[in-house]
Amino acid sequence: MIADKKPLITKALLDEIGVSLPDHEIELLSEHFETTLNERVINEITEELEVEQLQQLIDTHFDSESERAAWLQANVSALKEIIEDETAILIGELVEHSDRLA
Amino acid sequence: MSERYQPGTTATPDRPGSSLDQEFNDIIDSQDWGDFNTGERIDQKDILNTPTPLDALLPYTSQSNPEQYTEEQSAQFNALDSKIREITGDPDMPGNELRPHEDPRWSTYGVMHDFLEAIPDDGNRVASEENGSGDNARLEPGAAAALRIVSRFPHPEALLEQYNEKRDSKERHARMTGGFIPESEEYNTLRMASVDQMLSTLYGERYDAFKQSQSNLDSEKGATDDPVVEQRDSNQERNPEATQESFDNDEAERSNISPEVHEILSGFQMLRGDVRQGANSVIYAVQKTLAHSRNVAGMPNRLRHYRAKNRAEKRLNTAEDKFETAKQRYEEASELQDMSNSRIVNMWRDRKAARRYNTMKKREAKRNERLSSFQSKESAYNLHVDTARGRLTSVDKKSVERAEAIEKRREKLMEKRINAETRKLARVEERNNRRRERGEMDEQQKNLPYEDRMSHTERQNKIREKSRLSPEEIQVLRVKATRNLQARGALV
Numbered sequence: 001m002i003a004d005k006k007p008l009i010t011k012a013l014l015d016e017i018g019v020s021l022p023d024h025e026i027e028l029l030s031e032h033f034e035t036t037l038n039e040r041v042i043n044e045i046t047e048e049l050e051v052e053q054l055q056q057l058i059d060t061h062f063d064s065e066s067e068r069a070a071w072l073q074a075n076v077s078a079l080k081e082i083i084e085d086e087t088a089i090l091i092g093e094l095v096e097h098s099d100r101l102a
Numbered sequence: 103m104s105e106r107y108q109p110g111t112t113a114t115p116d117r118p119g120s121s122l123d124q125e126f127n128d129i130i131d132s133q134d135w136g137d138f139n140t141g142e143r144i145d146q147k148d149i150l151n152t153p154t155p156l157d158a159l160l161p162y163t164s165q166s167n168p169e170q171y172t173e174e175q176s177a178q179f180n181a182l183d184s185k186i187r188e189i190t191g192d193p194d195m196p197g198n199e200l201r202p203h204e205d206p207r208w209s210t211y212g213v214m215h216d217f218l219e220a221i222p223d224d225g226n227r228v229a230s231e232e233n234g235s236g237d238n239a240r241l242e243p244g245a246a247a248a249l250r251i252v253s254r255f256p257h258p259e260a261l262l263e264q265y266n267e268k269r270d271s272k273e274r275h276a277r278m279t280g281g282f283i284p285e286s287e288e289y290n291t292l293r294m295a296s297v298d299q300m301l302s303t304l305y306g307e308r309y310d311a312f313k314q315s316q317s318n319l320d321s322e323k324g325a326t327d328d329p330v331v332e333q334r335d336s337n338q339e340r341n342p343e344a345t346q347e348s349f350d351n352d353e354a355e356r357s358n359i360s361p362e363v364h365e366i367l368s369g370f371q372m373l374r375g376d377v378r379q380g381a382n383s384v385i386y387a388v389q390k391t392l393a394h395s396r397n398v399a400g401m402p403n404r405l406r407h408y409r410a411k412n413r414a415e416k417r418l419n420t421a422e423d424k425f426e427t428a429k430q431r432y433e434e435a436s437e438l439q440d441m442s443n444s445r446i447v448n449m450w451r452d453r454k455a456a457r458r459y460n461t462m463k464k465r466e467a468k469r470n471e472r473l474s475s476f477q478s479k480e481s482a483y484n485l486h487v488d489t490a491r492g493r494l495t496s497v498d499k500k501s502v503e504r505a506e507a508i509e510k511r512r513e514k515l516m517e518k519r520i521n522a523e524t525r526k527l528a529r530v531e532e533r534n535n536r537r538r539e540r541g542e543m544d545e546q547q548k549n550l551p552y553e554d555r556m557s558h559t560e561r562q563n564k565i566r567e568k569s570r571l572s573p574e575e576i577q578v579l580r581v582k583a584t585r586n587l588q589a590r591g592a593l594v
Contacts, residue, residue, distance in 0.1 A: 016507070016508065016511040017508060017511055017512055017515065018505075018508035018512070044526070044529075047530070047533065048529065048533065078529060081525060081529075082529070084522070085521075085522035085523075085525050085526050086522070086526075087522075088515075088518040088519050088521070088522035089519050089522045089523060089526065091515050091518070091519065092515055092516055092518065092519020092520075092522070092523075092587075092592070093519070093592075095512045095515045095516055095519075096516075096590075096591075096592040098512070
């Protein structure tokens with residue numbers, strides 16, 4: 001859903017929070033971060049949808065990811081807010097555990 | 103020695119007579135008495151240590167040791183000695199305390215004392231024990247005693263040796279006390295008178311008879327240079343015992359005296375000969391010694407002494423002048439020396455001070471050089487330290503800044519997380535509110551007539567409106583979210 005975007009976890013971000021890791025570890029951490037973020041966003045969207053909207057989502061067949069994204073943006077009014085909040089929460093958790101990573 | 107003894111006619115060094123005189127003069131001339139012409143003097147110490155003519159005569163003397171006599175003999179000698187002292191006026195006896203040079207009889211006493219000291223008092227007894235046989239045994243006590251005296255009388259040279267000891271000591275004493283030993287014909291007369299007095303005391307009338315007979319013989323013979331008498335005396339001196347017999351025969355034939363008188367005369371003749379011989383030797387030696395003493399002391403030649411004294415005084419004055427000049431020069435030289443020493447000391451001090459000053463300057467220059475080097479090193483060191491401190495400060499500052507930046511970034515991200523957590527909680531709360539409002543609204547709508555029922559959109563809007571949280575509720579959720587994070591340790 002958000003795979004096309006630039007990676008959220010970068011070396012610059014890690015330096016800003018005092019985490020110094022080799023490049024390959026940074027890649028592994030970024031991959032794990034995005035997977036976790038995707039699950040949390042999906043869970044939050046699912047919680048946000050009504051039963052009829054959720055049934056419609058299951059019944060609707062989307063030919064592309066963009067159609068599905070358009071459907072979500074049309075039915076989930078707080079989609080952008082949900083994605084931003086979950087991203088901020090997940091980065092906050094990374095900051096919380098930054099001393100263990102450094 | 104061939105002459106008969108005549109008082110006052112003893113030969114002196116100034117009047118050489120016999121061969122013995124000549125021998126004495128030769129001995130005296132061979133001695134070194136010093137040169138009065140050059141002012142050389144011999145002090146008393148040298149005089150005492152200088153060999154005397156009598157010392158030169160010592161080899162001619164025989165040995166006689168009075169200590170070989172028995173105690174009885176010694177007692178007899180002492181008694182005789184006391185008697186002689188009484189007769190001759192011993193200066194050592196009480197009442198006769200005359201100094202030796204003041205008593206004209208002391209030398210006579212010395213001669214007679216030395217002579218009689220060796221004569222036993224009991225001549226008969228000694229003669230009967232030791233000379234009981236022979237011609238001497240036939241002599242009467244007086245003549246036998248006289249002969250025995252002669253036979254036992256020590257050799258004149260031995261007497262001379264004994265006398266020398268006492269004479270030397272007395273003579274030294276006389277010299278030390280400034281006195282002198284008198285010598286004159288009067289003394290000799292007195293001395294021989296003492297001898298006559300002593301012999302007269304000892305032998306009484308016999309001696310007087312002998313003396314009278316001797317005078318008769320002298321008057322009969324008329325002269326003392328009779329060749330017969332002279333030959334007899336000479337033989338008697340060489341061998342008294344052998345001469346005694348020929349003398350007895352000659353005298354018996356030539357005179358008509360009785361044998362007794364003849365014996366007495368013979369004994370006294372021999373006695374007198376030996377006494378004369380010993381006395382002559384002693385007197386001669388004393389005279390030689392006196393001559394030697396006068397020569398040494400310079401007394402016989404006052405002119406030489408006066409000249410020597412003048413020369414000595416002149417030399418003394420010259421020496422004193424030279425001494426004064428030398429003393430003055432010495433004082434001047436001492437002053438110059440002191441000045442020179444003072445200058446030398448000052449120069450030495452100046453040079454020493456200069457050397458010390460130069461040394462001090464050199465040391466100071468070295469110290470300054472070392473100080474400059476140290477200061478330059480210190481500056482370089484301080485520069486390095488400052489640089490290091492600057493670097494350290496820069497590093498620390500960057501680290502701090504970086505830490506601060508990191509902390510700020512973290513705080514900012516945590517603030518976003520709190521806001522996100524708050525919105526998420528608000529969504530969950532509003533969702534729950536909507537679902538509750540929808541159920542209530544559905545129940546209300548079912549009870550309303552269809553025409554009064556709201557459309558789906560109107561119902562959704564109204565449910566959203568009623569489900570929406572107020573800002574206070576959202577702030578409560580924010581506090582809740584913060585507490586939750588703090589409880590998990592995510593926030594400080």
